[in-house]
Amino acid sequence: MTTVTKPEGAPAANAPDGFLSVRDLQVTFSTEDGPVKAVDGLSFDLARGRTLGIVGESGSGKSVTNLTVLGLHNPLFTKTDGEIVLDGKELITATEKEMEELRGNRAAMIFQDPLTALSPFYTVGRQIAEPYMKHRKVSKKAAWERAVEMLAKVGIPNPRERAKDYPHQFSGGMRQRAMIAMALVCDPDLLIADEPTTALDVTVQAQILDLLKDLQQEFGSGIIFITHDLGVIADMADDIMVMYAGNAVERGTVDEVLRAPQHPYTWGLLNSMPRLDSDLDTPLSPIPGSPPSLLHPPSGCRFHPRCTFQDRVAGAAGRCVDERPLLGPDRASACHLTADQKRTIFIEEIKPRLA
Amino acid sequence: MTEDTVLPAQREQVTVGEPLLEVSGLTKYFPVKGGFPIKRTVGHVQAVDGIDLTVRVGESFGLVGESGCGKSTTGRLITRLLEPTSGSIAYRGKDISRATRRQLAPIRSEIQMIFQDPYSSLNPRQTVGKIISGPMEINGITPEGGREKRVRELLEIVGLNPEHFNRFPHEFSGGQRQRIGVARALALEPKLIVADEPVSALDVSIQAQVVNLLQKVQKELGIAFLFIAHDLAVVRHFSQRVAVMYLGKIIEVGDREAIYNRPRHPYTHALLSAVPEVNLTDDGESAGRERIRLAGDVPSPISPPSGCRFRTRCWKAQDKCATEEPPLVRISGNQEGHLTACHFPEEPTTEARDEDIVLDPALVALEEGAGE
Numbered sequence: 001m002t003t004v005t006k007p008e009g010a011p012a013a014n015a016p017d018g019f020l021s022v023r024d025l026q027v028t029f030s031t032e033d034g035p036v037k038a039v040d041g042l043s044f045d046l047a048r049g050r051t052l053g054i055v056g057e058s059g060s061g062k063s064v065t066n067l068t069v070l071g072l073h074n075p076l077f078t079k080t081d082g083e084i085v086l087d088g089k090e091l092i093t094a095t096e097k098e099m100e101e102l103r104g105n106r107a108a109m110i111f112q113d114p115l116t117a118l119s120p121f122y123t124v125g126r127q128i129a130e131p132y133m134k135h136r137k138v139s140k141k142a143a144w145e146r147a148v149e150m151l152a153k154v155g156i157p158n159p160r161e162r163a164k165d166y167p168h169q170f171s172g173g174m175r176q177r178a179m180i181a182m183a184l185v186c187d188p189d190l191l192i193a194d195e196p197t198t199a200l201d202v203t204v205q206a207q208i209l210d211l212l213k214d215l216q217q218e219f220g221s222g223i224i225f226i227t228h229d230l231g232v233i234a235d236m237a238d239d240i241m242v243m244y245a246g247n248a249v250e251r252g253t254v255d256e257v258l259r260a261p262q263h264p265y266t267w268g269l270l271n272s273m274p275r276l277d278s279d280l281d282t283p284l285s286p287i288p289g290s291p292p293s294l295l296h297p298p299s300g301c302r303f304h305p306r307c308t309f310q311d312r313v314a315g316a317a318g319r320c321v322d323e324r325p326l327l328g329p330d331r332a333s334a335c336h337l338t339a340d341q342k343r344t345i346f347i348e349e350i351k352p353r354l355a
Numbered sequence: 356m357t358e359d360t361v362l363p364a365q366r367e368q369v370t371v372g373e374p375l376l377e378v379s380g381l382t383k384y385f386p387v388k389g390g391f392p393i394k395r396t397v398g399h400v401q402a403v404d405g406i407d408l409t410v411r412v413g414e415s416f417g418l419v420g421e422s423g424c425g426k427s428t429t430g431r432l433i434t435r436l437l438e439p440t441s442g443s444i445a446y447r448g449k450d451i452s453r454a455t456r457r458q459l460a461p462i463r464s465e466i467q468m469i470f471q472d473p474y475s476s477l478n479p480r481q482t483v484g485k486i487i488s489g490p491m492e493i494n495g496i497t498p499e500g501g502r503e504k505r506v507r508e509l510l511e512i513v514g515l516n517p518e519h520f521n522r523f524p525h526e527f528s529g530g531q532r533q534r535i536g537v538a539r540a541l542a543l544e545p546k547l548i549v550a551d552e553p554v555s556a557l558d559v560s561i562q563a564q565v566v567n568l569l570q571k572v573q574k575e576l577g578i579a580f581l582f583i584a585h586d587l588a589v590v591r592h593f594s595q596r597v598a599v600m601y602l603g604k605i606i607e608v609g610d611r612e613a614i615y616n617r618p619r620h621p622y623t624h625a626l627l628s629a630v631p632e633v634n635l636t637d638d639g640e641s642a643g644r645e646r647i648r649l650a651g652d653v654p655s656p657i658s659p660p661s662g663c664r665f666r667t668r669c670w671k672a673q674d675k676c677a678t679e680e681p682p683l684v685r686i687s688g689n690q691e692g693h694l695t696a697c698h699f700p701e702e703p704t705t706e707a708r709d710e711d712i713v714l715d716p717a718l719v720a721l722e723e724g725a726g727e
Contacts, residue, residue: 057558155717157651171652172422177717201421202585203649206629207715210648214721228559231631258633272563274592276615276630283570284592286563290528 020046020069020190020222025082027061027068035079036294038064040246042082043327048189051216051223053237053254055230055269057291060243062226066192069224070107071099086190104131108183112195114175118167125151125163128182135186150181154211173204180212184219191221197232209235230273234258242266245292245302252331262333262342264309267350278354285353301325301336309345313337375547375579376410376433381442381452383428387657401656402428404603405442407683410547415573415580417594417611419587419626423653424600426583430549433581434468435459446547464494467540471552473532477524483510483535484520490542509538513568530561537568541576549581554589566593587630591615596692599623602656602664605683609693617703619686619695622665625649627705645707650714663698670712671699 027039039061046052054062067073069084071091084091086107091099108131111117119127128150129143136143144163151159154177167175176196183191193212197205209232216223225236233240233254240257242250242265250263261267268287289306292298298305304320313319313336320336327334333342384399403425410416418426431437433444435451444452446462454462467490470476477486487509488502498505507517513534524532533553540548553569554562566589573580573593584590590597591611598608599622607620618624628647649668654660662680666672675698683696688703713719 057560153717153721155650155715155720157716173652201653202587203421203625203629204652206631207648207650207718209631210718211715211721214718214725217725218721229631230559230633234633235631269559270633272560273633274563274566274588276588276591276627276632278588278592280592280611283567284563286567287560288564290530290561291558 019048019087020224021083021085022065022069023083023085025065025068025084026080027064027073028079029073030077030079031295033295037297038246038294039068040297042243042246042248044241044248044251046190046222046224048222049216049220050239051225051237053225053227053233053240054243055227055233055240056243057228059245059291059294061246062243063194065243066109066194066224066226069190069192070103070109071096101135104188105135105186106188107190107192108186108188110176110179110183110191110193110196113199114172114179115167117179118175120167123164123166124170124178128163128178128185131182132185146185147181150185151178153215154178154181154184155207156181172200173208176200176204176208177211180208180215184215184221187219188221190224191216192224192226194226195228196225198227198229205232212236230258230269231275242269245297246294247302247334248327249303249335250333251327256331260343260346261350262339262346263303263335264307264337265303266333267346268306271350271353282353299324301334309337312341312345372414373412374409375412375447376581377445377448378409378429378433379407379443379445380405381407381429381432381444382440383425383432383437384440398657401603401659403432404659406600406603406605408598408605408608410579410581412546413573413577413579414596415582415594417590417597418581418583418600419585419590419597420600421585421626421653423602423656425603425656426585426600427551429600430468430551430581430583434466434549435463436468460494464490464496464543465546467543467545467548469533469536469540469548469550469553472556473529473536474556476536477532479524482521482523483527486524486535487538487542490539494543496543505542506538509541512541512572513538514564528561529557530564533557533565534568537565537572541572541578544576545578547579547581549583551583552585553582555584555586562589569593587615587627599626602653602659604664604696606665606696607694608683609695610690613690613693616705617689617693618705619689619693619700619703620665620697621669621671621699621701624701624705625668643707645705646711646713648711648713648715648718650716663696668714670714671701673699 023043025039025042029036029038042065056062068080080092125144125147128147132146133140133143148159148163151163156162156174156177170178197208200208227233237254239253241248244265250257250266261270271285272287274284287306292302300321300323304310310320325334325336381403382405383403384401386396387398387400388394389397418429420426432439439452443450451459451462484506487506491502506520510517515531515534554565557565570593572578582590582594595611597611597614598605601622607614607623618627625647628645651668654667660667662678663676666676681696681698683694685693686695686700
């Protein structure tokens with residue numbers, strides 16, 4: 001077997017203002033059943049003020065990647081390799097003290113479930129004020145004022161009174177607004193939003209997404225937006241990275257990836273998703289099989305057991321099984337099909353089914 | 356996948372189109388207890404408040420709404436997993452809302468349920484064979500050729516390997532487990548399946564597999580579905596008729612085409628406009644759909660607003676909406692069967708308006724700030 005374990009091609013060496021760059025990131029958890037390689041050779045860049053959408057199914061490594069950026073994994077069970085550089089600073093080798101300096105200050109996170117991410121013990125206002133007090137070294141009173149200001153900004157009515165409330169007194173949408181206020185309180189350069197609207201209702205989701213977009217205009221943060229919902233990504237992101245089983249399989253701008261996708265997995269995602277304007281007579285075309293276990297990931301291209309296009313790949317038979325396709329820089333997809341094949345297959349076979 | 360498996364014909368033919376289940380005035384109030392030391396009822400959660408709906412033989416009826424609107428409670432009331440506070444549930448013309456356990460027994464086998472979470476709805480200590488044959492055992496049914504043969508047949512229908520008869524649920528993935536849930540629901544050859552968010556716990560690529568399976572089952576076996584989901588696109592794909600619920604009431608009901616293309620109720624408009632959509636056309640800008648952003652969350656069902664329950668978040672609300680509850684009727688301009696509960700209905704289109712409707716004060720402030 002000639003499995004290529006070389007890292008994926010890095011995106012363009014020095015992207016303009018690329019202030020977060022991740023190179024060949026590998027994250028391995030040791031579990032009772034053996035090591036699980038949750039992220040295997042991932043590289044990407046993010047520029048200030050841009051939004052990178054990471055889309056993938058559960059277990060594709062999208063959340064793991066971002067917890068690693070903030071150093072939130074337990075080092076006892078986690079092995080991290082590669083390079084994460086935030087504004088010239090290497091994060092993988094950083095000490096806990098340095099990471100503490102960073103978290104909540106220059107890089108912040110919005111979690112999926114605001115009820116478990118907020119502490120039930122402290123008032124909402126105090127939880128928002130705390131990082132501000134710690135990082136900006138201001139008085140308790142000034143931090144409280146800032147918390148009230150942030151709550152007003154994210155649209156909590158009557159913020160001075162509501163800051164004294166506990167999280168359980170807030171509704172789901174308001175809790176997520178409080179989380180956003182907490183994440184933005186120190187005006188971070190990098191905001192990681194991990195499925196921030198998955199737990200919310202659709203009308204509230206629409207409000208929160210618009211709020212995030214408008215706040216980004218004002219704060220100018222770079223956002224990494226993690227979701228499994230292509231619709232949300234289309235709405236939010238400038239660039240998209242599609243992940244599958246710990247690898248990035250396709251990247252490009254929103255228009256490129258959604259209008260002219262190149263990877264069979266992305267085709268599968270688009271084809272299996274019902275839309276409000278899709279044709280009702282054609283059944284959905286699901287991706288056969290189910291995502292692989294990362295304890296024993298498939299050799300070569302990790303998507304090959306579910307891929308229906310591997311017999312069209314030129315070269316030696318079983319190339320997809322033996323050789324891992326690399327992801328090039330910029331607009332690219334990790335697949336052995338040639339660029340021409342990708343284009344013709346999409347236009348002739350995939351696109352008509354999307355109409 | 357065995358998508359082409361030939362399905363066994365139903366035992367008796369039923370006429371498609373006649374009403375199978377008729378629900379009227381169905382209400383469920385959950386008491387809220389409080390006080391110390393003696394807990395008294397201090398209020399009621401008005402989970403479902405007087406809804407009427409009809410599911411016809413062989414059709415799929417979709418029920419959509421946000422969390423807390425009472426759609427799941429409705430499903431549980433219809434399967435009699437919950438006792439209704441008032442109202443009637445007529446199954447094939449016979450009221451089952453007050454039927455005793457004994458009276459219900461024969462009907463229970465005709466109304467089955469598929470649950471949301473394929474992890475908690477299967478007993479981890481039973482084999483798949485035992486889980487699927489459970490309903491037959493309880494009802495004392497032994498099909499021709501024995502229960503095991505029937506279980507193998509069912510496994511094949513839902514696209515699982517019949518050899519997996521002796522495995523336990525933990526050996527299956529989420530999508531496969533949901534297939535087991537479908538097989539169990541099919542075991543007694545039901546006439547009506549209540550599917551409560553059957554795909555929302557699954558990954559996107561797996562969702563489509565299960566939706567296709569349910570569609571196959573619905574079409575080929577002629578089983579009626581009450582399909583409860585919050586995902587509007589999935590409901591549109593699966594259901595011929597759709598009802599939209601808000602705070603325990605049905606606010607609009609009609610054919611799929613009417614609800615999705617010619618909605619009249621402001622809430623339906625807001626709901627459709629909130630669905631994030633992938634625009635796959637090449638014509639550049641996503642022109643076409645209206646943008647409506649409501650303010651705040653759904654009010655508490657313990658003390659819902661008077662009159663029209665949507666009025667606190669509605670941009671068209673007037674005094675009349677607070678005092679008078681709009682009836683669910685066919686308003687002028689609607690097709691037959693398209694009912695809307697609104698005093699001041701919207702235009703029947705989802706096209707972009709001249710001006711977006713943005714009610715959220717934070718969004719208004721930020722967008723005005725950006726515009727300057």
